[in-house]
Amino acid sequence: MAALSLMAQQARKVKSKPYNKKQAILTFIKKFQHPFDMRDDSIDLREMAKNYNDGPIPVEDIHKAIVTVLGPQYHTITFGYDPSGGNYLGYAAGKRPKEYFDYIDWKDLYLWTIFQRDVAPNHVEKIYKDFDESSVIVPCIIKITLTDGRVVYCVWDGHHTIQVCRLKGYTKFQAWVIDLDQFTTAEIENAGFGDTDEERIKFGCFIAGTNMRRINGLNKRPLAPYDDFMIGLETRDPKFVAMNNILAQHGCMPKRHATCDGAWTQTKSGIECFDLEGTTGPSNGAFWSRAIAFQRNHWKRGHLVLELYRPMSYLYAWANVQGFVLPATFDQELAKMMIKRWGDAESVQEGIKESFWTAVNNNATVGEQPQHDKFRVLNGIINFYKQSGGKVMLPAPTIQWKV
Amino acid sequence: MHKILYGFADPMGAPDSKVGITGHWEVRQGVYQNSYSRNSHVACFDIAYTGPNKAIERLETILKQEYNWQIERDGRGASEWLANTSPRDIEKKIDELIEGYRFKIVKVPKRFLPLTVDIKDEFNIYLKSL
Numbered sequence: 001m002a003a004l005s006l007m008a009q010q011a012r013k014v015k016s017k018p019y020n021k022k023q024a025i026l027t028f029i030k031k032f033q034h035p036f037d038m039r040d041d042s043i044d045l046r047e048m049a050k051n052y053n054d055g056p057i058p059v060e061d062i063h064k065a066i067v068t069v070l071g072p073q074y075h076t077i078t079f080g081y082d083p084s085g086g087n088y089l090g091y092a093a094g095k096r097p098k099e100y101f102d103y104i105d106w107k108d109l110y111l112w113t114i115f116q117r118d119v120a121p122n123h124v125e126k127i128y129k130d131f132d133e134s135s136v137i138v139p140c141i142i143k144i145t146l147t148d149g150r151v152v153y154c155v156w157d158g159h160h161t162i163q164v165c166r167l168k169g170y171t172k173f174q175a176w177v178i179d180l181d182q183f184t185t186a187e188i189e190n191a192g193f194g195d196t197d198e199e200r201i202k203f204g205c206f207i208a209g210t211n212m213r214r215i216n217g218l219n220k221r222p223l224a225p226y227d228d229f230m231i232g233l234e235t236r237d238p239k240f241v242a243m244n245n246i247l248a249q250h251g252c253m254p255k256r257h258a259t260c261d262g263a264w265t266q267t268k269s270g271i272e273c274f275d276l277e278g279t280t281g282p283s284n285g286a287f288w289s290r291a292i293a294f295q296r297n298h299w300k301r302g303h304l305v306l307e308l309y310r311p312m313s314y315l316y317a318w319a320n321v322q323g324f325v326l327p328a329t330f331d332q333e334l335a336k337m338m339i340k341r342w343g344d345a346e347s348v349q350e351g352i353k354e355s356f357w358t359a360v361n362n363n364a365t366v367g368e369q370p371q372h373d374k375f376r377v378l379n380g381i382i383n384f385y386k387q388s389g390g391k392v393m394l395p396a397p398t399i400q401w402k403v
Numbered sequence: 404m405h406k407i408l409y410g411f412a413d414p415m416g417a418p419d420s421k422v423g424i425t426g427h428w429e430v431r432q433g434v435y436q437n438s439y440s441r442n443s444h445v446a447c448f449d450i451a452y453t454g455p456n457k458a459i460e461r462l463e464t465i466l467k468q469e470y471n472w473q474i475e476r477d478g479r480g481a482s483e484w485l486a487n488t489s490p491r492d493i494e495k496k497i498d499e500l501i502e503g504y505r506f507k508i509v510k511v512p513k514r515f516l517p518l519t520v521d522i523k524d525e526f527n528i529y530l531k532s533l
Binding site: 298343 | 458465472474478482508
């Protein structure tokens with residue numbers, strides 16, 4: 001009995017505290033003076049950079065943040081893998097690693113359709129027109145010795161880039177090379193291929209094809225509109241700078257997530273509003289700016305609500321094009337009506353959309369049904385204002401219903 | 404349909420509070436009461452607000468964002484506890500949020516607080532009157 005009791009005590013002792021992601025993140029964040037958001041889909045590096053005087057962040061610190069989010073199964077992983085094989089370029093003959101950087105002659109470059117896609121001339125042209133020597137991502141190539149003894153360097157990623165380099169007059173082509181000849185027979189057999197030259201080549205095609213799909217499909221993380229905007233802004237893209245100035249004027253800022261007051265998250269829709277035209281041509285954000293002010297002046301807290309600032313931008317644009325003057329008092333009157341009816345800004349757009357669909361289901365609309373929410377809400381705002389006794393002349397709605 | 408957003412202090416004495424939302428407040432209190440005898444503690448809400456479902460849900464989301472760093476653990480039963488935060492702190496914060504966001508949400512009058520099932524009928528009449 002005593003032995004059993006001792007075992008039970010020992011069992012209790014080794015029971016460890018279960019991992020909790022939120023707690024791990026909080027513990028990690030406490031090491032920093034300026035807190036920043038850490039989520040599965042994004043670690044807010046711009047906020048994190050404030051701990052480094054807005055300068056470069058050591059990637060090791062970012063790495064620690066990543067493994068904190070990923071969990072304990074990643075905490076103890078340490079590999080001693082040196083991909084240079086102990087050398088930094090200038091490899092000794094016969095002692096190259098399996099993968100290395102190199103410069104390849106045009107005549108030695110090939111494309112094997114087994115593991116490559118078709119080529120798009122218009123994509124080549126697109127890269128050509130925006131080309132800069134400093135922006136070439138190193139193409140990936142597999143070096144294969146064919147059964148007849150010829151050595152070919154087959155591109156498995158970056159073919160369009162290589163073709164553009166050729167157009168630009170390159171004579172040598174930088175490449176990340178997988179050297180099939182450096183793989184041992186055991187490695188090839190372990191991957192399920194046989195011990196012949198043909199099987200070795202098939203193995204090479206397998207590696208190239210798998211990597212091609214990994215890089216271009218399976219593991220591709222497209223550039224999010226938010227990241228595109230922020231990089232454009234911080235590298236002085238004039239349009240994004242102008243947009244940011246408008247946001248800042250109203251106490252707003254671009255954000256990935258709508259988690260703070262004034263957060264603007266719908267990059268593409270913001271650009272759409274910025275680009276709206278008036279009677280004298282591009283508005284350069286004049287209608288968008290007024291629409292943002294409309295929300296921020298009357299709903300002091302909260303993120304920017306897309307289906308409030310977008311339809312309001314369109315309303316100001318329509319009025320401008322159709323020759324209506326909307327005085328500042330109109331904004332105050334309309335906001336007051338909306339708050340009385342629905343309350344918070346999200347409820348305003350939800351309420352308008354809800355009334356639209358109720359009217360549609362009851363066949364109680366007159367006019368053509370808009371195909372997009374922005375025009376449903378825009379028409380809803382015009383109808384609501386008139387039905388609430390508003391006196392300012394507005395453009396006619398394209399569809400009417402009782403809001 | 405109206406929901407209730409509620410908050411209460413830890414009955415065991417920690418300086419923490421729980422917030423939550425419910426469409427059936429008596430049932431929710433019953434769940435809490437299950438965990439301890441009425442002789443130890445009567446389940447109650449120290450603060451409560453009511454309003455349309457979506458507005459209450461949105462208020463809860465925003466409140467949790469505001470108190471993100473006070474929520475020390477995630478997972479069931481843990482993510483609604485705010486560390487080192489009293490119901491009065493939460494009440495002050497909610498009042499600010501309702502004003503700033505212009506929520507159509509009303510604060511449950513003091514005469515019903517702390518809200519317990521003992522005044523169920525009286526409180527439900529009040530809810531229906533809204």
